[in-house]
Amino acid sequence: MNPATHFLLLDIDGVLIQPDDFYGAKLSREYPAAFGEWMRTAFIAASTGKSDLLDDLPALMVQIGRRGDAEAFYREWLDYENVVHPPTLEAVKQLRLRGWRTYLATNQERHRTQHLLEVVGLGAVTDGHFASYAVGHRKPSAEYYALVTQQLNCQPEQIIFWDDSAENVAAARAAGWTAYLFTDVSHFRRVMGLDPE
Structure with a gap:
């Protein structure tokens, strides 16, 4: 893999961000019906750029009995998940020093994307993002991979993609990307040539 001719695309949750628990998972356990329906409707719309998440949060708050702004x-939700995985982040920094152009490839709505870039600091270690809200489609839809390839103006096989979702990796491979399932940073470092096999 040549950083001069290839692009490195990384999922965020489960790869760069690895909290012990996600706030969404917590809400799903506590309010399975209300939160599940909200995720299938309001969150999908926000994460494909069709709505603003903050406009839809009050309805969820009413359903789960949460008061306030x-x-x-x-x-609170975002801060709960601010757990960057330092070893993976360090590996990404090393790859960028070797010339890798690195982008985030993630299912996210606009506000969390900005938070991750600016507050968590992922913007300082990447060259840009292909968050689903900006692309207009979510992984693992074929449209997502096709549009990202088009925006990078490259051949699909020039994209090196890591995700912790087997479904997303399979869809990326079907789109012609060179895709890997992220299991741990040691495997990531070996495949990317940072450590000897």
Whole structure:
């Protein structure tokens, strides 16, 4: 793999961000019906750029009995998940020093994307993002991979993609990307040539 001719695309949750628990998982356990329906409707719309998540949060808050301001509630949600995985982040920094152009390839809505880039600091270690809200489609849809390839103006096989979802990896491979399932940073480092086999 040549960083001069290839692009490195990384999922965020489960790869760069690895909290012990996600706030969404916590809400799903506590309010399975209400939160599940909200995720299938409001969150999907926000994460494909069709709506603003903060406009839809008050309805969820009512259903789960949460009072207060939607922005404050979402800040709590975001802060809960601010757990960067230092070894993976360090590996990405090393790859960029070797010339890799690195982008985030993630299913995210606009506010969390900005938070991850600016507050968590992922913007300082990447060259840009292909968050689903900006692409208009989510992984693992074929449209997502096709549009990202088009925006990078490259051949599909020039994209090196890592994700912790087997479904997303399979869809990426079907689109012609060179895709790997992220299991741990040691495997990532070996495949990317940072450590000897």
